[in-house]
Amino acid sequence: MMRTIKGPGLFLAQFARDTAPHNSLESIARWAKNYGYAGIQVPSVDKRLFDLDLAYESDTYCDEVNGKLKDIGIVITELSSHFQGQMVSVHPAYDLMFDGQCPPEFKGDPEGRRHWAADQVRKCAKVSRKLGLTEHVSFTGSLAWPYIYPYPQRPAGLIEEAFAEQGRRWRPILDAYEDEGVDLCFEIHPTEDTFDGDTFDMFLDAVGGHRRCNINYDASHFIKQGMDYLGFIDVYHERIKMFHVKDAEFNPTAKQGFFGGYKGWLERAARDRSLGHGQVNFGAIFSKLSQYDFAGWAVYEWECCLEHPEVAARNGAKFISDHIIEVTDRVFDDFMATGVDLSMSRQLLGMKG
Template identity: 60%
Template sequence: AWPYLYPWPQRPAGLVETAFGELAKRWLPLLDFFEEQGVDLCYEIHPGEDLHDGSSFEMFLDLVKGHKRCNLLYDPSHFILQGLDYLEYIDLYHDRIKMFHVKDAEFRPTGRQGVYGGFQSWANRAGRFRSLGDGQVDFKAIFSKLTQYGFDGWAVMEWECCIKSSAQGAREGAPFIQSCIIQAVEKAFDDFAGAATDQQMLDNLLGIGRKDA
């Protein structure tokens, strides 16, 4: 369905629904096989694919009846290039995110080009992939949200920069990821050192006078 994302003349009614119905028919047996093996299948959501954002993923998920093995590979760089809120995406789909590509990107639209890039080379596009730390992705916020939701998978560096060499990108990228990894708290900072509940103290604080039954 991707060639019909922004068509003119307008696409005929039912075209997208037919395409997604066919996708579901082809993928359901594979998802069932993944279930038999106890393995998650993770779709990398990005432009060029029918599943390119949250809405298209939800359409597909509905048609495969919310299959438990239908999950996501999270890569914020693809959302930077679309102008999609990649942090709220985690809030919406964290229970389906099972893989994580740590890849940076930047989007700097001009009077000449925007999301579509004007058929320019990667280096000359408004939206382009960058080495870790050189783009606009807020990885501190991403790692915080993933930790908040209990993500326990790998943080995998993916390099596709059009400016910096892969060797330098790898040297800088590994420690960059390490600096973002969060050790989750084991208890709240204000839980009074895990003290047991003292009902009498609670009653006194609230001014509640209790009478024995």
Template identity: 55%
Template sequence: MKTLKGPSLHLAQFSGGEAPFDSLANVSQWAADKGFKALQIPAWDQRLFNVGQAAQSQTYCDEIKGTLAEHGLQISELTTHIYGQLVAVHPAYDAMWDAFTPDHLLGRPQARTEWAVEQIKLAARASARLGLSEMGTFSGSLAWPYLFPFPQRPEGLIDAAFNELAKRWRPILDACDEVGVNLCYEIHPAEDLHDGTSFERFHALVGEHPRCNILFDPSHFVLQQLDYLSYLDIYHERIRMFHVKDAEFNPTGRQGIYGGYSNWIDRAGRFRSVGDGQVDFKQIFSKLAQFDYQGWATLEWECCLKNQEVGAREGAAFINQHIIQVTDHVFDDFAGAPVSAQQINSMLGLSPTHLQGIA
């Protein structure tokens, strides 16, 4: 077994236009002061990172690593969630996702998808230059609007959606394989890959691609009322990234999983700072240690109540408290005694004559 690494911090919810969140150097100092050991960098945020330059220049990548090292940090992973979402956008969401699109691609969905695919391939090459083996993403969502439709879904609609999804992602997975990077899909509501069943469908359609893996975030399982501990038992061999994010689900007579179109603070299911929600992190960290998870434990802070500065400081301490330093010996070794093969046979009542008769 190997002790998992952490704490790392996902920067997507922290980067911004004002210090200390306006540059990689500034946020590195801030994160180190909070107790983090690594940063998970969103590849789409040019305030922090230039993915095109990183894909082409080892010097640039060394400078990025050097910036973090000055503050005692390293890069845990790159993430490509925005690009991944743009690989497969249902037309209902076109207008909203144009906000994340370069101006010259506005109103051009096919060109936008082609651009996003290339950005993920650049991020994979950048990951390799940075010495990283895992990269996070979203699957996109061609089928999500038809999750619970009326009238009912026509036969073949979901098959067609997933066939197209696999067709778009297979070349990206192949590109990741060429540079030795695992692509880890965050299992997330609003994505076509939102639970075990949907992941299995996709995984089969991409030929059980070895680079097709999972980013595990238990908060999204709470909101779906899905057994996240059993999920770890089933899919631990595919889980290569881990977001430490908390949530709670408190259904009432007025609302449940769907939330009644309420704001986050008024929903039955809502995200909380780690330790303030209902996720059983003791069991999660125990299972990850048992299954020899060798990646990072990365805080993703999202909370409808708590200040992000407090959430980050508490989150780093929380992860440190939950990481299990795995043992290098069996606890009852002290009571063991050497026993010969002859003694073992004797303990079982197996005489040499009896063994010859069996042979």
């Protein structure tokens, strides 16, 4: 029997601020609940909302978090470690930029930063299990991205070695998720080494086909690359364990295509939009995911360069609710059932007995 997609959920990362009601987990949860959200996806790096290190050490803290959210009438859908996962693999070209984001004690120390980041993602496995969660979302980070275009000609083996190193870094982390019974779902995203289906296949091979290596599906990243985002579900539905609901558009011009001409988000041919303002066919996506018995959460991630986040959040809950298909528990033509058994079927086929 098919299962109905859960939702609506809201990813909190883009809404957290230093002012109420967006500066604590309880207050932002109430804010989301008032807009009609049933779940919240929580960034594990933002201590205004959630203290990952404390949660790792304290069962009491985890129980208190779940208890407070239950009183509000909302649940955590998943934890996110996009921020830390990105730092598991950083090409040296980006070291200075990541120095501005990592903990102060690791500035100028790429190896220290890498080990801190990997430890953070591992902690999320245990904390997810404590919170009763079965999926987690992250990024793979990138070693190969600066070499995406094959000019100057890449030396033989460069990309293969990048993915081999990714496998060495991520397989122990995936083993930690196996120990806790949690799926680690990578967001397939430009600037990551896993930015499309081919690169996810390479990463999956590098980690030995690990069963905890799965996908957070987000069509916005595929439409901006000109990919078949519906066909992607057909190919990878067995690995799709999470779902970001995010709209996007791609409007190429005589001057600009996928790469965006170094323009800002507002001026790019490929850009994210609020739900219903872009080109993603969500009716088809929800149908396909329901067809393949996806039973996870539909979580809104807002990244629009035009619409105000408060308006987008308010409208997003209804948009998702209107697209969730409550799956049927019976076949529509059951009322015409003939009652034919095996013996009669054989007779209908001209066979004896």
